Amino acid sequence: MPAPAPIKVALLGCGTVGTEVVRLLTDQAPDLTARVGAPVELAGIAVRKPNKHREVPAELLTTDVDALLESDVDVVVEVIGGIEPVRTWLLKALNAGKSVVTANKALLAEHSAELFEAADRSGADLYFEAAVAGAIPLLRPLRESLAGDRITRVMGIVNGTTNFILSGMDATGAGYGEALEEATRLGYAEADPTADVDGFDAASKAAILASLAFHSRVTAAEVHREGIASVSAADIAAAKGLGRTVKLLAICERVTQGGAESVSVRVHPAMIPRTHPLAGVHGAFNAVFVEADAAGEMMFYGKGAGGAPTASAVLGDLVAVARNRVQGGRGPRESAYAALPARPMGQTPTRYHISLDVADKPGVLSQVAAVFAEHDVSIAAVRQEGRVDDAGLVIVTHAATDAALRSTVDKIGGLPVVREVVSVMRVEGEET
Template sequence: MSTPIKVALLGCGTVGSEVVRLITEQSDDLTARIGAPLQIVGIAVRRPERHPDVSPELLTTDVDALLAKDIDVVVEVIGGIEPVKSWLLRALGAGVSVVSANKALVAEAGDELQAAAAAGGADLYYEAAVAGAIPILRPLSESLTGDRITQVMGIVNGTTNYILSRMDEAGSSFSEALSEATDLGYAEADPTADVDGFDAASKAAILAGIAFHSPVVAADVYREGISAVTAADVASAREMDCTIKLLAICERVPDEGGEAISVRVYPAMLPRSHPLASVGDAFNAVYVEAEAAGPLMFYGKGAGGAPTASAVLGDVVAVARNKVARSNGAQLARYAGLPVRPMGKTPTRYHVSLDVADRAGVLAAVASEFAANGVSISTVRQEGRGEDAQLVIVTHIAPDEALAATVEKLRASDLVRDVLSVMRVEGKDS
């Protein structure tokens, strides 16, 4: 049997404590799978007194001293950018492999960390950074590496999926559903990262970079949250046999003389026939389209201590096997270098609800505004309410900037009393 693989943990919260538990309880099985035992040699925490179930001699508040030890793998489950980034660069530079669940860091500095890993002869794995227990990053980077991926579309934030599911199924308002999510522990006390789409945007950047072999960071991702979604939007979606989901969408799009990447996060109406439409509660799912493999669906728990720890430990096992074999995992290829297309140039469809005067000529005037911006209308529904009427218009695919310009013209029109809602429509062909 090989000498132990020495593991240091940075952080021992919900996920970290589960990693420690799994390594301890599954010690014999893990040893058999790896070919060497895993040995935890230290755990860096801020308040050791808050971890009574962990052996005191393993706990330390001195990260620098822990990293100076003879270690093989650093498991980072703290989160944030600095000082974590500096710690991980230091470890990788010293030839220590890193397993991280830090989506924000990977989305901002993944290529820098990968370069440090290559220079130091170490591995960098971060399966747990996207969609918790769902294996998606390694299938994209390894299983599908012989294929050409055209689109990755996913529900990658459980908090927002729970909120939108409750709005759809129970008729809850956004605030009511958010309160439920908070009570159940799905939403943080400050839910901004979730409901404003920051969490999903980080994950979208990671997915796009791997799927399309190009550098993508979180700042490249167009982002809208769900706080403006109303009960009326949910009802309109239902009338179209759709549901509303916060989608992370990464896809190849045509560009001048070649291809580009569109990476975006926003709430969208999705046909109930689409595989992602049935993903409810706080579950996550990622839908992949590849030229040879066709459509693929990955589904499961996207967050939580045990599910995320499962993904972390899977990476630890992979890294440890590489250590035993005296090798390294494959480096991510960024050979394509595709540009990220601005949102305005990205083709989308809109669902627009307008409050207008119920009189002759209004519909024609509204339609002319769409035509003036080169936007074709797919369907129109009008409901009269005395002297008022509600127009619901669904467009064909057009550049997003053309659709946005049309909406701004309508807002300024004397014939339109109010633009009640604007939402994109995904999962339809035209």
């Protein structure tokens, strides 16, 4: 029989991840051929400055993306990031029937519907395992393995930089600024860490997770987002005192009220029990906890970033797409039939840990408790610490709407007996 025609691949971008993709394609060429059923051939690499990429063959480099996309390549692998011009390029590839593998979480969180529609029209595949949690096989289980189950909740640590910072604060007692400086020095944080520490990166990933888990289109704009810059050493110490730790969590869950279902998607710091599986995730590692009706509880854990881990996920997608090309199959399409609406954060049930600096005199607790009762927020636990002229009061609530809890905190801050609302943090991972 004649040898099968090679699967020709165009690579857009050759930074940390792209370089690793090239290395893996070269080093594992014989194995990839055996797994795919045809040779996988790198046809070209689009970069901005070819002279800065001496680690790859010069004859593969080009600055003309359009010409590369218009050539006879079968698959386009994108590891550039950002929205434009990448969105335009990938739509061009999909409309031409070329399958796409991308690690671009920001693009998917905003324009996945448009990309899927283009793939459907042309019969091409769109794969994106590397967009969330690096090498951890997470999206394919949500998209395929659990397709016959009903997922109720996805909660995880999906940003290694913030987890490294919070883990350091927990281990050493350092403040946020000091821990961020250490993360930057060791290369875990970028020179401009805004996307990570302000929660933008995690919010994009949460939108993708929610879309897959709940068969509904969720964009990053619909994700409630808070970063970790306001987390203090005192917050970490308070969590320790209650047998908890602080993590930046991406939380996606089905919420049913009055017989109607909606999707709550949020990213924020939260206290979780040290007995929770996510509490043991340290350093720059990622982990995602999934709950489903039939399968029960599962946790996916591993390296969530880095050139080699991310390239591993890209190659896994590339093998799947190439096999489909050889065998005449197609990968899974978008599943958005449920079309569940995104629930506003104010209507989402949450729990709070509230630390107050109050006057040390009789009647303080009763005044504070009266405000909670006025807003129909139930108190789960109270701890009071007396000092010379003032006192510390820590309150943990039962679940109530976030709007009710915020209104409660605002009114408490205005009480004459309350000197300061020291900190407010949500509590997750416990029975309410």
